[in-house]
Amino acid sequence: MTDSTLPRIALTMGDVAGIGPELVARAAIHERVTSVGRPVVVGHPEVLRKALALIGCSQPVATIERLDVASTAPGDAVLCWNPSPVDVTAVGPGTVDASAGRAAYDYLVAAAEAALAGTLDAIVTAPLNKYSLRQGGCPLPGHTEILAEVCGRSEVAMMLYAGREGRVAAPHGLGVAHVTLHTSIASVPGLLTTSRIVETIRLVDGFMRRMGCPSPRVGVCALNPHAGEQGLFGDEEARLIAPAVAEARQDGIDASDPIPADALMRRAVEGEFDGVAAMYHDQGHIALKLVAFETAVNVTLGLPIVRTSPSHGTAFDIAWQGRAGVTGMLTAIEAAAQLAATRER
Known part of the structure; x- marks a missing residue:
């Protein structure tokens, strides 16, 4: 496949107080990802810049307003789309925060709606904190239930x-x-x-x-x-x-x-x-x-869109320390790319 034919894969940032920003930063620039898809980070661009700096990466961040014009961004930039009005730049590492929960919800819903509209081929979600999600006003317990509601599916x-x-x-x-x-x-x-x-x-x-x-x-x-x-x-x-x-x-x-x-x-x-x-x-x-804690992938079945994620949580205890292992995220993205290629359209 050429770059233009690779699936466009959204990497939702998840709860910014956890390891999600570090995971999406590491994944978005990784050869295992760029060889199978065109990643777009869904989250706050300033948080993404901080995460890239945390891992020692100097690549620029290109903020995009519309997914259908993302290809006009500079070739070496990490693409970032922020569909949430919530400012999460002051959220502290490893803290339960209602704004982080609300923003994580916004990122997920916007990515799902874009996938339903056909401007994304798959979604790979970084972890969210279920209590922060609830504090942010979402009554649903997690990714699976939110996606089922957005997609109008009961059998997932x-x-x-x-x-x-x-x-x-x-x-x-x-x-x-x-x-x-x-x-x-x-x-x-x-x-x-x-x-x-x-x-x-x-x-x-x-x-x-x-x-x-x-x-x-x-x-x-x-x-x-x-x-x-x-x-x-x-x-x-x-x-x-x-x-x-x-x-x-x-x-x-x-x-x-x-x-x-x-x-x-x-x-x-x-x-x-x-x-x-x-x-x-x-x-x-x-x-x-x-047998597969670091590499297992969560997949939501029964949706009209492709969604995967690493199987671990937000890991508040190591958040923003540069210690998060990215293997599960990489495996989730590779699985998403394969599922996108075999999805019934």
């Missing part, structure tokens, strides 16, 4: 994806999607439905095909210990999950019977499965982050 799933560098054995990596998202453990059984489980299995299958896996093997987690032990520990496996598996198989998906998560996740990491449908957040996250 959070995917955690680890490539081969994340020490998983499957040749196309391992993707783990979750039927329920950011919610309490106590609420999970009541939120599970056969239709939601089927949709998650379909999303896992479709995602892994886009990542180059021709015939994904999808492992389906049980909810209860020992997969319920014939109803002794719960009946969700027989009542909800098994019917979902049967329906997915009718669609031609290679889905397993409900398997206890402690056994399934190990088998998946060792290469027996290409994807996993987990019933709740920690059921999938803990196992995959044990």
Whole structure:
């Protein structure tokens, strides 16, 4: 691809009190990024300049007002689009700040709307702080829910994806999607439905095909210990999950019977499965982050746009110290570029 045909990828700055500005600064100038896409930082340009100085980079920042004229900026400049009226230049490192939360929300929503309009090909999001987000006036808990609202989609799933560098054995990596998202453990059984489980299995299958896996093997987690032990520990496996598996198989998906998560996740990491449908957040996250914490990528499935992010948080404890590792961000951008190339238009 030539530079003009590479996908335009937005790097949202996230919460400026965290490591987001350092991550997007490091990523925007990295060869792994510029070789697969045309990055545009979405955030405050003065914060970006400070972040570039923090990492010892002297490249200029070109502030752009419209994404469709970004190509007129100087060739060596880091492009920055600031769609938020909130001034975050005085936000301190590692602090919960309502203005940082509001600006992070503004960056995300504007990038999503631009992607829906076709002026962006993908969004890669730096971390935000959920409490700062709430203090800034957003009632939604995180990226996934905000993007679902902006895009008008109710059937979305959070995917955690680890490539081969994340020490998983499957040749196309391992993707783990979750039927329920950011919610309490106590609420999970009541939120599970056969239709939601089927949709998650379909999303896992479709995602892994886009990542180059021709015939994904999808492992389906049980909810209860020992997969319920014939109803002794719960009946969700027989009542909800098994019917979902049967329906997915009718669609031609290679889905397993409900398997206890402690056994399934190990088998998946060792290469027996290409994807996993987990019933709740920690059921999938803990196992995959044990083997791929620095390199795992979050992907929001079920949206009409491409969105990925590194799997870690804002890391307030090391914010603005020049110590943030950029590997997860780079992997997220590469995944976004690949998904943008295979997106149905």
